[in-house]
Amino acid sequence: MKIIRVFVSPNEIGGSIVSFSEKNSKYLKNVLRMKTGDEVKVFDGTREYAVRLTTLHRNSVSGIICDTQCVECDRPDITLAFGCIRPGPMQEILRHCTELGVSRFVPLLTAHCSRKPSEKKERWESTVSGASAQSGRSTAPAVTEPVLLKIFLDSLQGNDTRLLLSTSADAAPFWSxxxxxxxxxxxxxxxxxxxxxxxxxxxxxKGFRSVSLGSGILRAETAAIVAVGAVVLRREFMRKSCGPIVS
Structure with missing residues (x-):
C-alpha cells in the first residue's frame, strides 16, 4: 500500500489533532480520495506523525495523531550555496538536492548573476517541501532569500568543511x-x-578549498547535484566501512 505523506505548517497541529489547511484538505479529499479512518503520514519540518482521518468536510479535513517520530538525526549537515540560475534549472537543484539530503539552500547573487530571480521564495519552499514528502524526509530544508556572495562568505562561522566547485586548473580532484x-x-x-x-x-x-568534478564542463545545475551526491555517497561508504564518522 502506498504511503501518503503530507507537509503541514506547525499551526495546523494542535495537541493531538491535525486540522489540515484548505489546500491540504482538498488534496486529501478530492485528489487522493481519502476517507474517514484512512491513515496518512504528516510532517511539519521537525517531526513526523501518523494521523488517522476522523472528519472530512467539503473544505476541511482533520485527524487524530496516532504516533510521533523524531526527525532523522543521521544526515550530514550540508549547506548548498549556489549561484542563482534560470527558474527551471533552479527547481532541479532544489528538488534533487533535497532528495539527496541538503539541509539548507542559499541562492547567491554573483558577478554572472547580479539580479534577483523572478521566482518567489515561497515557490522554492513549496518545491523542497514536496521533494521532502516524496523522498521520505521528516524535515524540509531551509531556503534563504538570495544574498550577495560576499555577505554570505562574511557570515560563515564554525569548523565546517568548505568546498568550492571550480574549473580552475589548480583545483584538486573531488576525490581528494x-x-x-x-x-x-x-x-x-x-x-x-x-x-x-x-x-x-x-x-x-574564507577557508574554501577548490575542487573539480573532472575535465568536462557541466551545466550549473548538474554540477551542484553531482557534487552533493558525491558527498552523500562518500559519507555513506565511510559509515558502512568504518562505522560512524566523528568530526
Missing amino acids: IMDDPLERITLLTGPEGGFQPMEEDLATQ
Missing part, C-alpha cells in the same frame, strides 16, 4: 576530500558561467 570529515559541509557552486577569479579568491580566503 575522501579523508575529510563530512558531517558539516558548506558547498559553494557557481551560476551559469561560473565564478570570476576574484570571487574564487575571496572564497579561498
